[in-house]
Amino acid sequence: MGGQGYLCPWVEKRYGGAGLGLEYSFIITEEMAYAGVHGLMAGLHSDIVAPYIHAFGTDVQKARWLPGCVSGDSILAVAMTEPDAGSDLSSIRTTAVRQADTYIINGEKIYISNAMLADLVVVACKTQQGSGSPHKDISLICVEEGSPGFSRGRNLEKTGWHSQDTGELIFRDCKVPAANLLGEEGKGFYYMMEKLQQERLVSAIMSQASAEAVLKMTLEFLSQQKGFRKARNEHSMSQTTIVEMATDVEIGRTFLNSLIRDHLGGGEVIKKVSMAKWWTAEMANRVASLCLDLYRDYGYLEDYKIGRFFRDVRAHPIYAGTNEIMKRIIAKVLGI
Amino acid sequence: MDFQLTGEQRDIQTAAREFALGEFDPDMAMEYDAKQEFPVSIWKKACELGFLGARFPEETGGQGCGLLDHSLIIESFCRQDSGMGTALALAGFGSEMILRHGREDQKAVILPLVARGQGIVTAAVLEEAPVFSSIETAARATDHGYVINGAKSFVTLGAMASYMIVACRSGPDAPHAQSNFLLDASLGGISISGMGDKVGMRMIPVDRITFADVMVPEDSIVGRNQGGDEQLREFLTEVRIETAAMGMGIAQGAWDRAAAYSKKRVQFGKAIVNFGAIRNKLADTYLDIQTARLITYKAAWSFDRGRPDARETLMARMAATRAAYRAAYEAVQVFGGYGYMTEAHIERFYRDAKALELLLEQAPIQRALLADQLLGEAQ
Numbered sequence: 001m002g003g004q005g006y007l008c009p010w011v012e013k014r015y016g017g018a019g020l021g022l023e024y025s026f027i028i029t030e031e032m033a034y035a036g037v038h039g040l041m042a043g044l045h046s047d048i049v050a051p052y053i054h055a056f057g058t059d060v061q062k063a064r065w066l067p068g069c070v071s072g073d074s075i076l077a078v079a080m081t082e083p084d085a086g087s088d089l090s091s092i093r094t095t096a097v098r099q100a101d102t103y104i105i106n107g108e109k110i111y112i113s114n115a116m117l118a119d120l121v122v123v124a125c126k127t128q129q130g131s132g133s134p135h136k137d138i139s140l141i142c143v144e145e146g147s148p149g150f151s152r153g154r155n156l157e158k159t160g161w162h163s164q165d166t167g168e169l170i171f172r173d174c175k176v177p178a179a180n181l182l183g184e185e186g187k188g189f190y191y192m193m194e195k196l197q198q199e200r201l202v203s204a205i206m207s208q209a210s211a212e213a214v215l216k217m218t219l220e221f222l223s224q225q226k227g228f229r230k231a232r233n234e235h236s237m238s239q240t241t242i243v244e245m246a247t248d249v250e251i252g253r254t255f256l257n258s259l260i261r262d263h264l265g266g267g268e269v270i271k272k273v274s275m276a277k278w279w280t281a282e283m284a285n286r287v288a289s290l291c292l293d294l295y296r297d298y299g300y301l302e303d304y305k306i307g308r309f310f311r312d313v314r315a316h317p318i319y320a321g322t323n324e325i326m327k328r329i330i331a332k333v334l335g336i
Numbered sequence: 337m338d339f340q341l342t343g344e345q346r347d348i349q350t351a352a353r354e355f356a357l358g359e360f361d362p363d364m365a366m367e368y369d370a371k372q373e374f375p376v377s378i379w380k381k382a383c384e385l386g387f388l389g390a391r392f393p394e395e396t397g398g399q400g401c402g403l404l405d406h407s408l409i410i411e412s413f414c415r416q417d418s419g420m421g422t423a424l425a426l427a428g429f430g431s432e433m434i435l436r437h438g439r440e441d442q443k444a445v446i447l448p449l450v451a452r453g454q455g456i457v458t459a460a461v462l463e464e465a466p467v468f469s470s471i472e473t474a475a476r477a478t479d480h481g482y483v484i485n486g487a488k489s490f491v492t493l494g495a496m497a498s499y500m501i502v503a504c505r506s507g508p509d510a511p512h513a514q515s516n517f518l519l520d521a522s523l524g525g526i527s528i529s530g531m532g533d534k535v536g537m538r539m540i541p542v543d544r545i546t547f548a549d550v551m552v553p554e555d556s557i558v559g560r561n562q563g564g565d566e567q568l569r570e571f572l573t574e575v576r577i578e579t580a581a582m583g584m585g586i587a588q589g590a591w592d593r594a595a596a597y598s599k600k601r602v603q604f605g606k607a608i609v610n611f612g613a614i615r616n617k618l619a620d621t622y623l624d625i626q627t628a629r630l631i632t633y634k635a636a637w638s639f640d641r642g643r644p645d646a647r648e649t650l651m652a653r654m655a656a657t658r659a660a661y662r663a664a665y666e667a668v669q670v671f672g673g674y675g676y677m678t679e680a681h682i683e684r685f686y687r688d689a690k691a692l693e694l695l696l697e698q699a700p701i702q703r704a705l706l707a708d709q710l711l712g713e714a715q
Contacts, residue, residue, distance in 0.1 A: 086672050088603040111673040157370075157678040159668075159687065166677075236714075237707070238700045289661065292535075292690065293698045297462060297490045300691045301542075302533035310535060314668065314686065315676050322672055324613035 002072020039163025389451020414585025536691030
């Protein structure tokens with residue numbers, strides 16, 4: 001994908017990119033989701049992690065890392081979640097202690113996408129304790145493959161996303177140059193809050209596109225079933241279900257497109273993106289489940305790719321901030 | 337009106353629960369699930385203790401229990417493990433038809449086999465024609481019996497079965513001329529091939545079976561000749577209640593795990609059970625489960641009193657499998673990222689719940705059938 005320019009197309013030409021708008025990246029993410037190729041995690045690489053380097057990196061860091069991101073030579077991951085810190089991001093325990101011109105990192109990360117493959121990981125660490133606000137203790141540090149003390153833990157088995165690695169990262173007195181700090185010390189939490197908006201938008205795009213793909217393949221499947229129209233009674237009842245799904249999908253598309261426009265225009269999208277993230281994730285699961293019913297017994301056979309979509313989309317209401325967290329954020333914005 | 341289980345029923349429930357707790361090792365279940373393999377050793381143990389044939393008459397290796405008793409066993413098994421529970425519940429799939437319609441000599445062969453775990457029995461009903469009632473597998477009468485030709489699909493444990501009940505068209509005007517045949521699976525002309533991996537209920541592989549000039553003796557027919565359609569309806573009624581019991585178990589098992597995890601998992605300085613978002617889920621799904629349980633027990637109770645009620649059985653099937661899907665979906669959500677990992681032993685409940693919803697009759701069919709029952713067939 002890198003060779004053909006599909007990774008980080010929005011990166012400026014001086015760093016090897018195509019200098020295009022973000023919308024090109026979103027189109028690629030959408031097409032990947034239509035094809036059911038969740039596993040490559042190109043959206044995570046291009047539009048979720050690379051933006052951290054791009055937005056908060058120095059010119060030197062950008063010149064060093066971005067060309068590899070664009071070419072695909074350097075696969076990216078971002079490590080926030082820990083065994084005891086999921087939704088509550090501020091409670092992470094991984095520490096990074098500055099010693100002269102290095103950081104010594106200690107801790108463990110879990111459920112990290114691209115954990116096994118990543119060449120560069122943006123790691124959320126506590127660079128100080130007890131500043132009064134746990135949010136102000138967090139910094140983002142880039143850890144490269146081969147850094148002493150950095151190892152991978154288990155590659156975890158999961159419901160779906162089988163072509164993609166979700167694993168553990170282990171840091172034991174891991175030494176990285178102090179120059180790998182992204183942006184300023186103590187601002188990591190705020191950086192994440194900023195960049196999580198786009199992560200959630202990417203997630204919503206994947207959910208929406210998956211729902212569209214599932215509905216489309218189901219309608220194709222049904223049109224190939226010679227007797228589908230024979231069972232008239234049941235058909236007229238199923239018709240209602242299909243129409244309701246098509247309506248959900250259409251409404252989701254309209255909302256998502258307006259959100260993409262707002263985001264590309266640089267507007268504040270926290271409320272809208274949180275709404276889109278949870279609603280499209282839930283909708284994609286609803287559509288997948290109802291469409292499986294229409295596949296009848298074939299629905300549970302892995303030979304039909306709808307089953308894989310069904311398993312894959314179950315991750316959507318969980319990652320990038322659970323639906324419950326999205327609702328918490330929306331409640332805050334609404335002041336309730 | 338009495339909503340209490342009898343003392344005997346509570347004993348059955350406790351025994352089944354204890355057995356499942358002791359034998360259904362979650363890691364072992366995860367392995368069977370990954371290998372898409374039927375848990376033979378667990379099945380044998382369950383049979384040794386009499387769980388799977390409990391509803392058969394004593395002279396055929398059973399304990400003469402009712403369908404409600406049997407449902408309690410299935411529910412307890414599925415509550416402990418969705419995969420093992422559903423696998424054991426379906427190990428004797430089709431034996432219901434022998435129990436209700438079989439001749440004494442057929443009962444004497446099949447029921448002890450199922451009860452003692454000496455063999456798997458299955459029912460080959462579905463065909464890859466989209467309309468359920470159009471059975472194309474045909475049994476042609478000859479001087480020496482019947483010759484069967486055709487193909488069946490989605491046959492649970494087809495490759496492992498010692499005997500199978502095969503629904504056939506036995507005259508020109510099916511479904512009215514339809515008979516069910518009890519076949520020894522080793523007969524010549526029967527070939528079996530797997531249908532591949534499954535999304536859920538992976539411990540019960542399904543197979544395609546083709547019948548090429550399979551010669552069977554005349555006495556292979558179960559019950560009345562040309563009575564197959566009616567038998568199949570009755571069979572499906574019973575299976576719906578069993579499916580509902582599986583759904584209840586999966587739903588309750590998922591709920592139990594979600595509730596326990598929510599009390600343990602701390603985020604933002606407190607156990608997540610204290611957050612409204614989690615409490616809403618647990619309250620809503622509990623309501624689904626209890627509602628489904630009442631209909632399911634009622635349907636089983638009516639069945640045991642000799643008055644199976646088509647509406648009740650359909651509603652039980654629908655409510656319980658829907659509750660299972662909802663409860664398991666939300667349980668995965670309560671577990672968060674961990675829930676999506678197989679090692680949390682909750683995503684299996686989710687996949688199994690969906691597969692159960694898709695077993696034999698899917699939601700759109702169930703709903704259409706219920707509407708027919710309530711309103712008469714649409715003109």
